[in-house]
Amino acid sequence: MTEHREIRRSKQGRLRLLPAGYVALVLLVVFSLWVPRFAAVGNLENIAKNASVLAIAACGQLLILVLGGLEFSIGASAALASVVIVLTVPELGVPAGFAVGALVVIGIAFINGVWVAYFNLTSLIATLGMMIFLTGLTSAIAGGLPMEAVPTKEFLWLARGEVLGLPAPVLLAILSLLLVHVLLKHSTFGRLMHLVGSNRTAAIAAGTPVRRVMLWGFTIAGGFTALAALILTSKVASGQPNLVPNLAYETIAACAIGGMQLNGGKGHACHVLFGVAIIAMINNAAVLLNLPSPVQQLMLGTIIIGSVLAQTKNSNLWGVGFFSTKKVSHAHQSSQ
Amino acid sequence: MKKINTKPLLKAESIAKRYGATNALIDANLKVHPGRVHVLLGENGAGKSTLLKTLVAAVKQTSGRITFEGEAFQAKNVQEAMACGVVPVYQHLSLFPNLSVHENLSAFALAEREMQNVRRCLIEVEQAKASLLSVGLSVPLDTLVGSLSIGERQLVEIARAVGQNCKLLILDEPTSALTSTETDKLFSIVRDLCAQGTAVLFVSHKMDEVAEIADDVSVLCDGRTVVDCVQYSDTNESELLEAMLNAPVTSFKRQLPVHSNEIVLRAEGLKVSRNSNVSTLHAKKGEIVGLAGLVGSGALSIAEALAGARQISDGRITINDVLLMPGDRAEATKKGVGYVPGDRQTHGLFPILPALTNASASLTKQLDRFGFLKKNLEIETFEPWMEKLKLLPFDFELPATQFSGGNQQKIIVARNVALPHLSVLVLLEPTRGVDVRARQFIHDTIVEAAQSGATVIIASTDLDEVLSLSHRTYVIKDHCVCAQLTEGATRQCFIDALFSQSERAVA
Structure with a gap:
């Protein structure tokens, strides 16, 4: 009897690498050996710099996915921020202009949160509608063309500055990943997000403030989107309605490639880390090998589906078991 | 006494069906005659659905034989059964x-x-x-x-x-979602069909329907036919109810702790649905109060309302003279109202999250320090409870889905008994789908919660459970309290109470 009572803390305190971690390591080794100039320090730094915006935005997406939702409006929201920043910086100066941009993004995330939490819209519909609305709004403000900013050193610092020898975007990405990790695994709010994402009805029955958790979850995620938007604006030094139209899809893809199951209630900063690393390394290797961009997209698409299939425990790669006898007999009965 | 003259259209003899280690049916018999409405009665889990499934060849019985129109019934699947004229709804x-x-x-x-x-x-x-x-x-x-x-x-x-070209129409609890006018219409159609010679097998657990529609009645109880095709005119409601509830008494009489006289929970003028009558009830500190009723009686709805998990049409619920906002579980939890929902899978569990997280779901406030989780406190809080409840496997990191039903229920019970300042603990069907040993541990924990001063409300359709655990039992019928039973009441008292209209105490 006493054997039963000893708590098995099997998964606690032991570092286990996610399957996606191994994939990332293998890619790193393979590309270093086979792709010329890949392993050069300058190139690796370049990869990290290019990946950092996606990593920060994916941190926000990760939070939404843990809540059991999806956020499609982040790309459109970042584009609007870039236009707002370019318009306000000449009047208010760089810090205040960037702050206004950040507030716009966070405000949009808050509104999405209100729809989802208090009006029971699905996040898919709420954020899809917001995405289309924002795209229209941004084009109306900018008139369809990129608006150039005066590329002062201050304006460009977020994208090109360095802190302690580390590029600023990379440092911010690392901080974001750490922050998201602490939030999800060690904070009370992160625990509430897990509960709500895992089973909303049960969370209500257990007395969890479900609506507030949804609303603030969206808003905090908006904070990460805002940071990504600021770095992007600084990088392109212009306001562009077409800044990152695919950001939402790429962040969801990053989480999926990183091994996350998108059903809600579960998620880890490592999913973002490995997913983004895999995407960034493949893109970089493709550039170094002079592969045309359609080929890059073909590869990326294949890898998304392939890695998710490989990481799903019960998936049947060959599709034979999709209609198991059990399911068929069930369908049989219900059609009677 | 009028005899049934015709030969039965369908005859099932000593049907048994085993699923793994459980016997869903042990010895079931059924005779359905053409042109008559045969009502099959039984509580939830008595084996009605399994018997129906064997009749339409959806499952194969382990033993026993079925004859249809005088010949062995040989349909291999539902389609063939329907081609023979046996049609389920x-x-x-x-x-x-x-x-x-x-x-x-x-x-x-x-x-x-x-x-x-x-x-x-x-x-x-x-x-x-x-x-x-x-x-x-x-x-x-x-x-x-x-x-x-x-x-x-x-x-x-x-x-x-x-x-x-239906010869035998099988209706499985057809009125459960119907209004009373719709039910009347259904009944008149069923009678028309019978007049044309169709046999109707009508499965139900509602006694008042039986009176209205039945020509013949059979009763299933724990997988056995206890009343085998009796003409309804030859029997009466209380006889049938007794047969339906006549499960062997398995639970022993337990010593209930003494409770104080201070009233903690009060519900006045409570109406859980628009058409139900008003009920008034109360519960004292340390008292275990049962809400007993047949399936569909509304006992569970009343319990949900008391836990603050349900909107009510009218009335007020107070806990220690403080008004409880109906339908606000977050507020109720703050007031120390624990709630073990009746549907464990949809309302209770966080399937992919670890056992410990499931257990502490109502305790996030207490585990919080400056926004961070006190994980050590979390383990310290739940280790003793899990030990008392004998959680198996004793692994706090295992996802909830990987536990058996009984152990999942232990986790949800632990979540609620660990609430600080637990004043009221509401449990719905606390041991539904739970094995005997887990049931014992859960019952022990409920009694212990009462002993330490919580007011416990148990709503269950499992009569033995309610009657053996409660100091006092409210009998619920048609969504309101119709009688009150004191400690030591028997099944017979419950049946009597269901038929007496005025509220009275039955010792």
Whole structure:
């Protein structure tokens, strides 16, 4: 009897690498050996710099996915921020202009949160509608063309500055990943997000403030989107309605490639880390090998589906078991 | 005494069905005569559904034989059974809501012709109209089924069965979702069908329906037929109820702790649904109060309301003279109201999260320090409870789905008994689908919670559970309190109370 009572803390305190971690390591080794100039320090730094915006935005997406939702409006929201920043910086100066941009993004995330939490819209519909609305709004403000900013050193610092020898975007990405990790695994709010994402009805029955958790979850995620938007604006030094139209899809893809199951209630900063690393390394290797961009997209698409299939425990790669006898007999009965 | 003269259309003799280690049916018998309504009665879990499934060949019985029209019934699957004229209408409607009435009526024909040409597989308009007429339904054939009321849909389903040259119509709890006028209409159609010679097998657990519709009655209890095809005129309600509830008494009498006289929970003028009567109830500190009722009596709804998990139509609930906001679980939890929901899977568990997280779901406030989780406190809080409840496997990191039903229930009970300042603990069906040992541990924990000063409300359709655990039991009928039983009441007291109209104490 006493054997039963000893708590098995099997998964606690032991570092286990996610399957996606191994994939990332293998890619790193393979590309270093086979792709010329890949392993050069300058190139690796370049990869990290290019990946950092996606990593920060994916941190926000990760939070939404843990809540059991999806956020499609982040790309459109970042584009609007870039236009707002370019318009306000000449009047208010760089810090205040960037702050206004950040507030716009966070405000949009808050509104999405209100729809989802208090009006029971699905996040898919709420954020899809917001995405289309924002795209229209941004084009109306900018008139369809990129608006150039005066590329002062201050304006460009977020994208090109360095802190302690580390590029600023990379440092911010690392901080974001750490922050998201602490939030999800060690904070009370992160625990509430897990509960709500895992089973909303049960969370209500257990007395969890479900609506507030949804609303603030969206808003905090908006904070990460805002940071990504600021770095992007600084990088392109212009306001562009077409800044990152695919950001939402790429962040969801990053989480999926990183091994996350998108059903809600579960998620880890490592999913973002490995997913983004895999995407960034493949893109970089493709550039170094002079592969045309359609080929890059073909590869990326294949890898998304392939890695998710490989990481799903019960998936049947060959599709034979999709209609198991059990399911068929069930369908049989219900059609009677 | 009038004898049934005709030979039975369908006869099932000593049917047994075993699923793994559980015996769903042990010795079930059934005789259904043409042109008569045969009501099959039984509590939840008595084996009614399993028996039905064997009759329509959806499952194969482990032993026993079924004869249909005097010959051995040889259908191998539901389609063949229906071709023989045995047509089931299930509790969960099996219509296609996005298709028209006509298309739905044609579904069987379509299935038989093995998908040649969808257009040609619609049955003739005349035929469709005729079968609708036979159930007294007058809607255009192109109406979408999804736009019909539940009652109308049921009629469409019966019409579909009638169109199938149906000899035995099986209705599985058909009235559970119907209004009283819809029920009346259904009954008159059932009688019409019988007059035309169709046999009807009507499964129910509602006694008042039996009186209205039954020609013959059988009662199943724990997998055995305890009343085998008796004419309804030869029996009466209380006899049938006794047979239905006559499970062997397994629980021993436990010593309940003494409770104080201070009233903690009060519900005044409580109406859980618009049409129900008003009920008033109270519970004292340390008292275990049962809410007992048959399935569908509303005992569970009242308990949900007391836990703050349900909106109410009228009335007020107070805890220690503080008003409880109806339907606000977050507020109720703050006031120390624990709630073990009746449906563990949808309302209780966080399936992919670890056991410990599941257990501490109501305790996040207490585990918080400056926004961070006190994980050590979390383990320290729940280790003793899990030990007391004998959680198996004793692994706090295992996802909740990987525990058995009994252990999942232990986790949810632990979540609630660990609440600080637990003042009221409301449990719905605390041991449904739970094995005997887990049941024991859960009951012990409930008694212990009462001993340490919590007011406990147990709502259950398991009579033994309520009667053996409660200091006092409210008998619930039609969504309101109809009587009160004191400690030590028996099943007989409960049955008597169900039939007495005025509220009175039965010792």
